[in-house]
Amino acid sequence: MKFICDRDTFAKEIAIAQDIIASKNAFSIMSNVYLEVTDSRLYIRATDAKVGFETEIPISDAEPGSLTVFCDKLLAITNSIPEGDMLFEQHESSIEIRPLSKKIRFQLKTIAGDKFPEIPRIEENQYFTLNARDLRKMISQTIFSVSNDETRFFMNGVFMEKLPSGELAMVATDGRRLAFISTQEANIPDFQSAIIPPKVLSIVLKRASDEGQILMAVNEKNIFFRFGNYQLTSYLIEGKFPNYQKVIPRDHRMKFIVSKEELQSALRRVALFVEKSNKVIFNVSSRGLVLESEETELGAAREELACQYEGDDVVILLSLRYLEDPLKVMDAEALAIEFSDPTRAVTMRPEPASNYFHIIMPMQQP
Numbered sequence: 001m002k003f004i005c006d007r008d009t010f011a012k013e014i015a016i017a018q019d020i021i022a023s024k025n026a027f028s029i030m031s032n033v034y035l036e037v038t039d040s041r042l043y044i045r046a047t048d049a050k051v052g053f054e055t056e057i058p059i060s061d062a063e064p065g066s067l068t069v070f071c072d073k074l075l076a077i078t079n080s081i082p083e084g085d086m087l088f089e090q091h092e093s094s095i096e097i098r099p100l101s102k103k104i105r106f107q108l109k110t111i112a113g114d115k116f117p118e119i120p121r122i123e124e125n126q127y128f129t130l131n132a133r134d135l136r137k138m139i140s141q142t143i144f145s146v147s148n149d150e151t152r153f154f155m156n157g158v159f160m161e162k163l164p165s166g167e168l169a170m171v172a173t174d175g176r177r178l179a180f181i182s183t184q185e186a187n188i189p190d191f192q193s194a195i196i197p198p199k200v201l202s203i204v205l206k207r208a209s210d211e212g213q214i215l216m217a218v219n220e221k222n223i224f225f226r227f228g229n230y231q232l233t234s235y236l237i238e239g240k241f242p243n244y245q246k247v248i249p250r251d252h253r254m255k256f257i258v259s260k261e262e263l264q265s266a267l268r269r270v271a272l273f274v275e276k277s278n279k280v281i282f283n284v285s286s287r288g289l290v291l292e293s294e295e296t297e298l299g300a301a302r303e304e305l306a307c308q309y310e311g312d313d314v315v316i317l318l319s320l321r322y323l324e325d326p327l328k329v330m331d332a333e334a335l336a337i338e339f340s341d342p343t344r345a346v347t348m349r350p351e352p353a354s355n356y357f358h359i360i361m362p363m364q365q366p
Contacts, residue, residue, distance in 0.1 A: 001065025001090040003037050005057060007099070010042075010086065011078045013055050016207065016230075017046035018071050020053045032068035034116040035088075039064075045119060046071065051200050052119035052233040065090060066113030077106050120233050122224050126217040130168070132227065133210040134183045137331075138170045139201045141181040141356045144325040146198050147174035154239030158201060160218075161193035171244050177322045178244060181356035191218045195241055200225070200234035248359065249345050252338035256284050256309035257351050260335045264327050266291050266303045271320055273301045278320050279363050282337075285313040316342045317363040323348075326358040 014033060023031045034045040042059045045052070067090060077097055078086070085100045090110070097106040139158070147155035152175070159171045169182040200223070208214055208227045215226040218236075225232040270280055273293040283290040289307040293300055316339065327335075332350030339346045342362060349357035 001035070001037050001067060001095075002061065002063035002088065003042055003059040004061045004085050004087050004100070005042060005059045007078060007081055007083055007086050009057050011075070013044050013057060014071065014075045014078055016055070016203070017044060017053060018075050019203065020046040020048055020051055021071050022048040024072055029068060029111055029115050029117070031070055031072065032111055032116070033071040033074060034066065034068050034113055036066035036113060037062050037064050045116065047117055047119055049117065050197065050235050051203070052231075053203070054119060054231040055229050057229070061087075067095060067110040068113055068116050069095060069108050069110050073108060077108065120222045120224075122217045122219060122222070126219070127215040127224070127226065128187065128189055128217070129213045130185055130188075130216055131183075132208055132212050132214045134185065135214050135216075136205055136208060136210060138168075138181045138183060139205045140329045141326075142170045142172040142179040143198050143201055143205070144329075145172035145174060145177050145179040145358075149174070153237060154195060154241055157195040157197045157237045159193065159195050159241040159244070162188055162190060171241075173242065173244060173247075176319070176361045178247060178359040179326065179356070180244070180248070180359075183355060192220060193241070194218050194223060195237035195239065196223055197234055197237060200232055203232060247345070249338070249340065249347055251340055252347060253340045254309075254311045254314075255336050255338040256289060256307045257334055257336050258289055258305060258307040260327065260330060260332055262305050263335065264324075266305055267320065267323060267327070270301045270303055271324075273299055274320050277363075279317055280320050280323065282316040282318060283313070284309055284311075284316065286310060314339075314342050315365075316346065317365060318346065318360055319363060322360045330356075330358075 017033045021031060025031050036043040040059055040062055041056045043056050045054045081099045082102055087098050089096045094107045094109050098104055142158050155173060161169055163169050167182040167184050168188055172179050204225055217224040222233055222235055270291045270293045273296055275296055277294055279294055281292040286309055289305040292302045330350060334351040336351040337348050346360045347357055
């Protein structure tokens, strides 16, 4: 096998491969990236046995062949080489790597390409099209609410289903908060609802552009994404996702509306005295909103904000992290926080209402 390619183009794809690979054992095939030359294209594959990645880049002076090589060291070598074209040439059980512009040479041991694990495939006609901007928004609005409690593995991913209305919905929960978003996409076929691990969604969010479309397919065991020159696949989490519809409050009697930017800024200041409890005190009245941190040995913080509210004075205790995470991705100038009782679930949504919302369980009153 032999080829010449641009260093920057190659380094970008190998960096993604390294993000996929979980093992750092130099003698394991699972730590290797697969390289295959066919005609004037280099195919690059990586997997951690759960998530698979494939891409291709243009090359020149190509001689066909395939091999695998330790990805961590390959990336380090590539990043150390000056910009410009690089030559790769296989010699028995190693590959020689050198820039064309400098007298530098590396040799890296290889493992035969036929030992590399197969990446799952699906028929072309199983793919359907999603707007890239919409899908990235759906991921960003839900992924942070995934549970990391491995004993509740069925909540360790983002749940996706096609609603009876035809909308595509994504939901995530860790038992104390829930994120929901839906979008009306055209021509979505019926598919079995799926629990998607966050790792593959993070890669889509990080690597896909807002422009254009993303192809997606789902079967009983795997989910597949295609965009640009990338193909991603991931296993699906087995198990039954909780009936999230039952925990969405339908009877909120009260709400207050506040500026998102002002609330975010105030939380950053109040957070200076929020310690292990992670608790922020919301004092809501017709006079406005007062945020407080619990008094500590170092001091306390208090800030008053304007808000629209009609009702009795109420005190709600909310987790700082559960507020900050959705605020980072909510794309609205104003927010509505709805509730029926200070000890029951609170809904935070954009004002006016949109296609997403976040549910937060209050913390216990002292």
